Amino acid sequence: MRLRSTIAALAVSAVLPAATAHATDLEVMHWWTSGGEAAAVAEFAKAFDATGNHWVDAAFAGPGEQARAIMVSRITGGDPMGAFQFNHGRQAEDLIEAGLLRDLTDIAEAEGWKDVVNPPSLLDGCTVDGRIYCTPVNIHSWQWLWLSHKAYEDAGVPVPTNWDEFVAAAPALKEKGILPMAVGQQSWQQSGLFNVLMSSLVPVEIFEKVYGDKDAEVAAGPEVARVFKAAADAREMSDGSTVQSWNEATNLVITGKAGGQIMGDWAQGEFSVAEQKAGSDYSCLPGLGVTEVLGTGGDAFYFPVLDDEEKSKAQAELAALLLKPAVQVAFNLKKGSLPVRGDIDLSTANDCMQKGLKLLAENKLVPDTNQLLTPDTTSQINDLFAEFFADASITPEDAQKRFADIIASAD
Amino acid sequence: MASGRPNQLFRNKTAKIAAIPMILTAMVVFIGGTGWTVVYSFTKSKLLPKLEWVGFDQYERLWSTNRWIVSIENLAIYGLSMLVLSFVLGFLLAALMDQKIRFENTFRTIMLYPFALSFIVTGLVWQWLLNPEFGIQQIVRNLGWESFTFDPLYNPDLAIFGVMLAALWQGSGLVMVLMLAGLRGIDEEIWKAARIDGIPTWKTYLFIIIPMLRPVFITALVLITSGIIRVYDLVVAQTSGGPGLATEMPAKYVYDYMFRAQNLGQAFAASTMMLLAVLVVVVPWAMMEFGGKKND
Structure with a gap:
């Protein structure tokens, strides 16, 4: 009896690996x-x-x-x-x-x-x-502004519907000790934010000329100067943000400790995990509520x-x-x-x-920077914005000059 | 012997044959690898090495890149202060330990323990300690000092010293042990003689003991400097180069351009510059140290 069960066990153990071998x-x-x-x-x-x-x-x-x-x-x-x-x-x-x-x-x-x-x-x-x-x-797509309803209620101001209102509401939030804008201290997040400003605040052709055609003159031009000005606003609004990763920053928005965050639609997943409802707990503004386009x-x-x-x-x-x-x-x-x-x-x-x-159905789309730029150029831009966001003494004009240089040498 | 002096080359045959594998490894891996890197730094290799010559383009770009310049400055600040402080701290600890104190073994273990930790672990521990939300700053604030601020890693002017703090904590134990071993090797008679001559203790240390410890100092110097030049993992674990570029290091530049930016040529140019910097320091020193001996 015992011998038989041993043999049976052996037989089973011999069959098992054979059976799993099909599954690669x-x-x-x-x-x-x-x-x-x-x-x-x-x-x-x-x-x-x-x-x-x-x-x-x-x-x-x-x-x-x-x-x-x-x-x-x-x-x-x-x-x-x-x-x-x-x-x-x-x-x-x-x-x-x-x-x-x-x-x-x-x-x-x-x-x-x-x-x-x-x-x-x-x-x-x-x-x-x-x-x-x-x-x-x-x-x-990167082009989303996520807003915490709780933060704006606490500050007693209406939830913004576009970038300009978002900037204008910042002082009211700051007064209540709420961070107006959460930005993770990683360079891809900072340069991503800048690219969103670029595709949303100025006509889409500018984005395509700078990143698609690598046109250094446009990159040094007045439209991009406006984008750098907005980036300086963002720098001021996110002053005091010490979080590193993007989901920690999103968490500040979820808990109402920060007013908003510019982050790609992957942030959506964090809101659903936290069981937040779009429209009543948080808002999302594609294209920052200015130019509604999405990156692909x-x-x-x-x-x-x-x-x-x-x-x-x-x-x-x-x-x-x-x-x-x-x-x-x-x-x-x-x-x-x-x-x-x-x-x-x-x-x-x-x-x-x-x-x-x-927006996808209406074909309101812009290419993603990863499709237009080599990783080499992307890292140079990342380095630039890591520096720009950490050091308030770098003026938008200086940063723009260096940005234009990077675009000029891009391939 | 009738045949006169044997050929120098064939003396100690067994030892030389035994050394052949090591010599080959050194030639192929170190010298060969270094040569390959230098050669490819003159190409426009991207993700994979390609022999398309671009002359000094990579070097021109390197030296006009702000991040590289900042990295060099950071390394200089970090290196100098790290060197001085770990010597001073290591020697002071060793001298204190040498006062025939009680529980010496226990103290020695405590001091040396951090050295058993990798830089990654050290970096993470200190990142938490220096985090304003739940580190030292928060603890002191909870004790009642509400306005206490201690967040070096979030201040671009101080971040490099935050990194150095962790490196000191990790490394000074080793320097201490080296120095202590040296101090224990000093003959008791010398101390007695100095005491009889009425020389104060601090003077004995400064003018008699330290010059006698020269070999120990050189060992410590080599260990510390090599640690300084290759500092990478500590920075990655603690600040990943931030805030901004405040704690970027040359080694990190090399890594980032090699793997993240997929630009081998640029990374090789940077690592060649690092090699050059080391050679500039090491070659004259080695010539002084080893070249002189032959004449003795």
């Missing part, structure tokens, strides 16, 4: 770690596990630029993961050129991505020399070239899966971002997302 482990690297982000990425993992494969989650807790550094060194160092998240655009240019990333054109054609991905510019961001190298999964940045998954056939098959399954309608809805509702398919129903989305969807 695929390591997926990303930097989605805040509450809303983690909930969203879990939707991907759930859907992928349901196909019989196994999603090995390799989340990097830290800013995206650090995560990208680690991913790149793993790929160039010959230890590639199964899939990784990047912002689509020029970040992966060199990796593609070196032939390190998998060509997804076959999958894209089989799944008809060209017909479903909306706006089409997203797929352009994944295309190099006519071949498609990434799967866009969402659209993120976002996240995409890239797949390194792998030798392992099983894993390559799993990669193809994952690539196709990420764009399936059900997965898109589940993921984007949690993430607070807009789906990349125009043909799915998002009626369950809240106020703010509906505003975004409307």
Whole structure:
């Protein structure tokens, strides 16, 4: 009896590994770690596990630029993961050129991505020399001003409806000890804020001329001077903000300790995790309530070239899966971002997302800076704004001069 | 021997053969790697190394970049004050420890303990301690001093000293132990002789003991300076270079441009400049230290 059960146990243990061998482990690297982000990425993992494969989650807790550094060194160092998240655009240019990333054109054609991905510019961001190298999964736009109703009630002023009112209300908030504007002390947040001011406060052509055509004369011109003036206002309003990461800053808005924050629509996820209601607990102003346009940045998954056939098959399954309608809805509702398919129903989305969807449908869009600038230029701009926001002695004029120099040398 | 003096090259054969792997490693990894870096600093390599020559363009850009200049200034301020303070502090602690005090072992352990922590952990601990919301400032305010302000990491003028505070806390224990070992090696007779001659203790330390500790000082100097030049992780953990550019360091510039900005050429130019700076200091010193000996 005992012998039999031992044999049975042995037999079971011998069968078990064989049974799991069908499920291919695929390591997926990303930097989605805040509450809303983690909930969203879990939707991907759930859907992928349901196909019989196994999603090995390799989340990097830290800013995206650090995560990208680690991913790149793993790929160039010959230890590639199964899939990784990047912002689509020029970040992966060199990796593609070196032939390190998998060509997804076959999958894209089989799944008809060209017909479903909306706006089409997203797929352009994944295309190099006519071949498609990434799967866009969402659209993120930077151009949002998030406002805390509680903070404005406490200060006894109405909730602003545009940037100018927001600036004008600042002294009333300050008097009550409320920080008028929360800005995390990380350079990507500071330069992101500036880019939002640039796309919202002056005509959109200026944004495209400066970042798209790298026109240094426009960058030194009077319109951009106005943007720098507004950035100086932002610097004054955020004086005394000691938080580092963006979600800590969003948390100040959620708890009413800060009036508002300029941050991309990913902040939406934090408001939902905190069970705040759009419209009554907080407001969102796309395009700062001035020029209502949205950027079409976002996240995409890239797949390194792998030798392992099983894993390559799993990669193809994952690539196709990420764009399936059900997965898109589940993921984007949690993430607070807009789906990349125009043909799915998002009626369950809240106020703010509906505003975004409307702008998307009306095609009021600007390209994202990641699609226009190399990481090199982006870091130079980040360094400039890190300095500008920390040191009030740098005048807007000086900063603009240095900004124009960076644009002049950009490629 | 009939064949006269054996060839210098073949003396101590076994020892030389045993050293071959190390010599090869040094040649390939250190010298080869350094040479490769210098060569590629003259190219416009982006994410991956490419041999497209651009002459001194990367260097021109480097020296016109504000962040690089600020990094050098920061390193100079940090380096000088760190060097002086860790010597003074380390020596003072060692001298105090040498007064035949009770519980010496316990104190020595406490002082040396921080050295067992990595820079990342040290940085995080001090980031919390210096955080105005729940660090030292808050504790003192809770005790009743409402207007007490101590937030060096959030003040661009003081942030570099906030970083140095953590580095001192971590490193001065090691200097102390080195100095203490040196002090214990001093012959008791010297102290007796100085006492009989009526020389005050501080004078004995300054004019007799310290000159005798020269080898210990040089060891400590090498350890401290190498720690200063490669300071990176401490800054990343504590301030990530902020506020603004107040605690940026050259090593961080190299890393950021290599990996984040995907601009290898620029990063290599910066690291070549770092190497050059080290050589300018080390070569004359090494020539003085080792070159002189042959003539003795």
